[in-house]
Amino acid sequence: MRQHNAERSRSRLRIGELAARSGKSVHAIRWYESQGLMPGVRRDAGGRRVYSEHHVGWLELLGRLRCTGMSIKDMHRYTALVEEGADTLDQRQQLLQAHRLQVEEHIVEWNRALEMIDRKIGFYADWIECGSMPATDWLPEERAKAMEPCVQSGESET
Amino acid sequence: MRQHNAERSRSRLRIGELAARSGKSVHAIRWYESQGLMPGVRRDAGGRRVYSEHHVGWLELLGRLRCTGMSIKDMHRYTALVEEGADTLDQRQQLLQAHRLQVEEHIVEWNRALEMIDRKIGFYADWIECGSMPATDWLPEERAKAMEPCVQSGESET
């Protein structure tokens, strides 16, 4: 056994363990710290980083914020507020509410894109079925334009 | 008037006009072409690119694919199929269907993130109301961990 105790003094993790549990790479975690995204990281006698169970949850939260498009800069702002303590609770809440709005907007946009993709898939279905490119007059001008793009061959259109 | 005719021989656009109508930059359009994303672009006597109305729609479609995370590489594959003509209709449809699935997955993931963000906002609301950090035992372990991350001050936790 390479470790004294699988859970050394209960939930004191080193960077490799945190990496394994969070799904981030060791490099990424150190880089996150360098960007001011890792509050409360201690060191042991040998200078190694020591994490607690909380950091697993923290990285999970950061991960959710990241994968919904929050920039490292904004995550840093948020982390800084966390580090400042309980005085910043409302600011943290506002920051998350602002991000929440952006996430909602994005979901709407993606759903719009989904509609367009579905129209295009249907358009191809019709084309395959009919054997010739379907008319798009039944679509509003705006949409029809996006329906089939441009010259395939290099011929046609004077 | 710098232009012969606002719609020169009806819907023959030059790059500046296409840029204006598509919202992309002139640079981006040329770069898209260099990446093989612009089928059927002709040149006039002076060597300038000439676009048709279709290209506006094409860029709108590309835009939707891009903003839903399709890579330039995949958009190139799609464009190549378009250029190959009607034999590739089913392949184009399959490509879009594959992308469609990815978009759906993403929307699910974003909705999950939204839930977590909402829980966190609610957590702050409770904290602000109570005056002290709320317990998170009522949450499943997994979620509770993400609730409040780690040491604020630099003190606490032996």
Next chain:
DNA sequence: AAACATCCTAGAGTGCACTCTAGGTCAAGA
């Protein structure tokens, strides 16, 4: 005592999707 895993720092390198620059051509209006 030697080997090995794991950690450390500083900084270079990567991949993506543009974005911009330099240096030049072309055609319409004054």
Next chain:
DNA sequence: TCTTGACCTAGAGTGCACTCTAGGATGTTT
């Protein structure tokens, strides 16, 4: 004719978010 603005190509630069390398320390195992 000359100026002006929109266009051309080739290629360099940018910003983001990592990812990896080099060179070294620590500490546990055999």
